[in-house]
Amino acid sequence: MAVDRLRQDQETPAAGKLLMRQLPFLTIIAALGLLATAASSAQPESAEAADSPSHIALHRSQPPAKLLMPLEGEQAQVVKGLCVEDEKRIAEQLQSVSLHQRLLRVAVGEVEGVKAALVKFQAGDLLTGQFQLAAMETDAAAALATVFSADTDIRHVDVWSVVPSVANAGGQSHRPVFSLSAARSSYLALADSINNDPQAVRRLGVVRYDPLLLCYASDNPSHNSALVPLPPTAYTKALVGYGADWQHILASNGRLPDNASPEPTVRMMLHGTRSRRRVAITIDDGPCPLITPLILQVLNRHQAVANFFVVGEKAEQYPQLLRDIAQAGHLIGNHTYHHRRLSELGIQEIAAExxxxxTVVGWLTGEVMRYLRPPGGDYTAEVLRCASARSQIITLWTHNAGDWANPPVSEIVQRCLTGVRPGSIILMHGGDINSVRALPLIIRGLRARGLEPALLSEMHGPNCPELLTLDVALHLPQNGWQPDKAK
Ligand SMILES: [Zn+2]
Structure with missing residues (x-):
C-alpha cells in the first residue's frame, strides 16, 4: 500500500515524503541542466571526459547533470512483481528509513523455496546531488538489514547504485557505479559491525566502487588523506572498456594473432563425447544480479555443475558474482567484453573484445579461459584466427533453450530435454527468472535419463575427435555456422 502511495505521490505533487525528499534533488538537476545548456561550449567537462581513467585522480564535487537525470519514468514500478508481498514489505520498510538515494527497484526471486533479492538505487544524494560513498554505504546497510529480516528464505542480496547510461549488453540503460553482493551468512557475521558503522559493508567480500563514482565522491579516501583507504576487498580497478578511451584501448589493447607464425587450425566443439553420459549446461550473458545467485543456489542444492559464458563488462560490474561462480567450481568461459556480434567487427576489435x-576474469579469479562462445554463435574467419592464437575452443551448442525471450518454464524445459543424449550441450541464458525456474526441472530430467551435468572440460579429451579441427582459412558462409539448423 505504501508502494501505491509512493506512486501516487510521484504522480500527484502532494506533500508526500518521497517527493519532498526528491524536490531538492530535482531542483538541482533542473539547475544543472540550465547551467549545462548555458555553458555547454565553455564547459569541456562531460561524462565522457570523466570516464577516462586519467581523470580519476581529479576530484569534482558535482557530477554532470546527465548523470543525475532521474532514471525510469514516473510510472515505473518500484516492486518488480516476482514475489510481490516480499517486495512490497521491503519497499515500505525502506521508505520508512531515511534513504539518501532514490529507491528505483526492489525485486525478490524465488525458486523451490530459495530466494534472492536485489535493491537498486539511483546514485546521487537526494539533498545535495553529490555522489557520496557514505550515502551509498548507509543505504546499502539499510537495504541488507531490511531484506534479510523480511524473510529468512532470502539467502542472497544484491545492492547497487546506478547512473543513467547507454544500453549495455543486457539492455540496461543504467551503469552501476557501486555494487555489493552478500550471502545471508556473511551478512550475519558482520551485522553488528554494519549496524554500528555502515562503512563495515566494505568487508562483505568484493564491494565495487566504479572509478566514475570515486571521481565525483567528495568522501573518496583518495581525496582526503584523513580518511582510511578502501580495503583490499573493495574493487576499484580502472574500467577496461567504458567511455571515450575504449576506442584507444581497442587500438592498443587487443593482442592480435601473430601473423608471422601460421596457426592453421582452430578447435571447435559442437558437442561433447558420446561415450560418457554427460551433458553440459551452458549459461550465457551473466553475471546478473538476483538471477546468478539464484542459479548458484539451485546448482548447489542439486549438486550439479554448469558452465558460465560471461560478458566481461558485467563481470566487471558485479565482481563478487563472478567470484561466487568460480568458487562454486563451475567453469567460466569467454563471451566477449561487450557482447557484440563478432562478425561485424574487424580483427583488432575482435582481439580486444x-x-x-x-583481463577482467583474470583479475577476479586468476583463471585463463579456454572456451569461447561468440555471441549468437556468430563467427568469421577472423574470429577463428583470434581464437586459434589464444588456444581457445569455440564452443557451440546442440540444444537451445530459447530463453532469452523469457518463454514459459515448460517450453524452456521441453527445448532442453527433447532429444538430449550423451554429449549434448544445452544453451541457456542467465537473465530471466524463468530460466532459473526451469533449471531444477532440466537437471532432474537429465538425471532421469541417466545423464549428468558436466563441465565442458569433462566432455572431451585433449585430442579427442569431439573437437572439430577447422582450417582458419576455411571459407565460411557470411553469417557463420547456424547451430540450430545443423544436424
Ligand atoms: Zn550471449
Whole structure:
C-alpha cells in the first residue's frame, strides 16, 4: 500500500515524503541542466571526459547533470512483481528509513523455496546531488538489514547504485557505479559491525566502487588523506572498456594473432563425447544480479555443475558474482567484453573484445579461459584466427533453450530435454527468472535419463575427435555456422 502511495505521490505533487525528499534533488538537476545548456561550449567537462581513467585522480564535487537525470519514468514500478508481498514489505520498510538515494527497484526471486533479492538505487544524494560513498554505504546497510529480516528464505542480496547510461549488453540503460553482493551468512557475521558503522559493508567480500563514482565522491579516501583507504576487498580497478578511451584501448589493447607464425587450425566443439553420459549446461550473458545467485543456489542444492559464458563488462560490474561462480567450481568461459556480434567487427576489435573479457576474469579469479562462445554463435574467419592464437575452443551448442525471450518454464524445459543424449550441450541464458525456474526441472530430467551435468572440460579429451579441427582459412558462409539448423 505504501508502494501505491509512493506512486501516487510521484504522480500527484502532494506533500508526500518521497517527493519532498526528491524536490531538492530535482531542483538541482533542473539547475544543472540550465547551467549545462548555458555553458555547454565553455564547459569541456562531460561524462565522457570523466570516464577516462586519467581523470580519476581529479576530484569534482558535482557530477554532470546527465548523470543525475532521474532514471525510469514516473510510472515505473518500484516492486518488480516476482514475489510481490516480499517486495512490497521491503519497499515500505525502506521508505520508512531515511534513504539518501532514490529507491528505483526492489525485486525478490524465488525458486523451490530459495530466494534472492536485489535493491537498486539511483546514485546521487537526494539533498545535495553529490555522489557520496557514505550515502551509498548507509543505504546499502539499510537495504541488507531490511531484506534479510523480511524473510529468512532470502539467502542472497544484491545492492547497487546506478547512473543513467547507454544500453549495455543486457539492455540496461543504467551503469552501476557501486555494487555489493552478500550471502545471508556473511551478512550475519558482520551485522553488528554494519549496524554500528555502515562503512563495515566494505568487508562483505568484493564491494565495487566504479572509478566514475570515486571521481565525483567528495568522501573518496583518495581525496582526503584523513580518511582510511578502501580495503583490499573493495574493487576499484580502472574500467577496461567504458567511455571515450575504449576506442584507444581497442587500438592498443587487443593482442592480435601473430601473423608471422601460421596457426592453421582452430578447435571447435559442437558437442561433447558420446561415450560418457554427460551433458553440459551452458549459461550465457551473466553475471546478473538476483538471477546468478539464484542459479548458484539451485546448482548447489542439486549438486550439479554448469558452465558460465560471461560478458566481461558485467563481470566487471558485479565482481563478487563472478567470484561466487568460480568458487562454486563451475567453469567460466569467454563471451566477449561487450557482447557484440563478432562478425561485424574487424580483427583488432575482435582481439580486444576477447582480451578485455579475459583481463577482467583474470583479475577476479586468476583463471585463463579456454572456451569461447561468440555471441549468437556468430563467427568469421577472423574470429577463428583470434581464437586459434589464444588456444581457445569455440564452443557451440546442440540444444537451445530459447530463453532469452523469457518463454514459459515448460517450453524452456521441453527445448532442453527433447532429444538430449550423451554429449549434448544445452544453451541457456542467465537473465530471466524463468530460466532459473526451469533449471531444477532440466537437471532432474537429465538425471532421469541417466545423464549428468558436466563441465565442458569433462566432455572431451585433449585430442579427442569431439573437437572439430577447422582450417582458419576455411571459407565460411557470411553469417557463420547456424547451430540450430545443423544436424
Ligand atoms: Zn550471449
Amino acid at each position: 576477447l582480451d578485455a573479457c579475459q
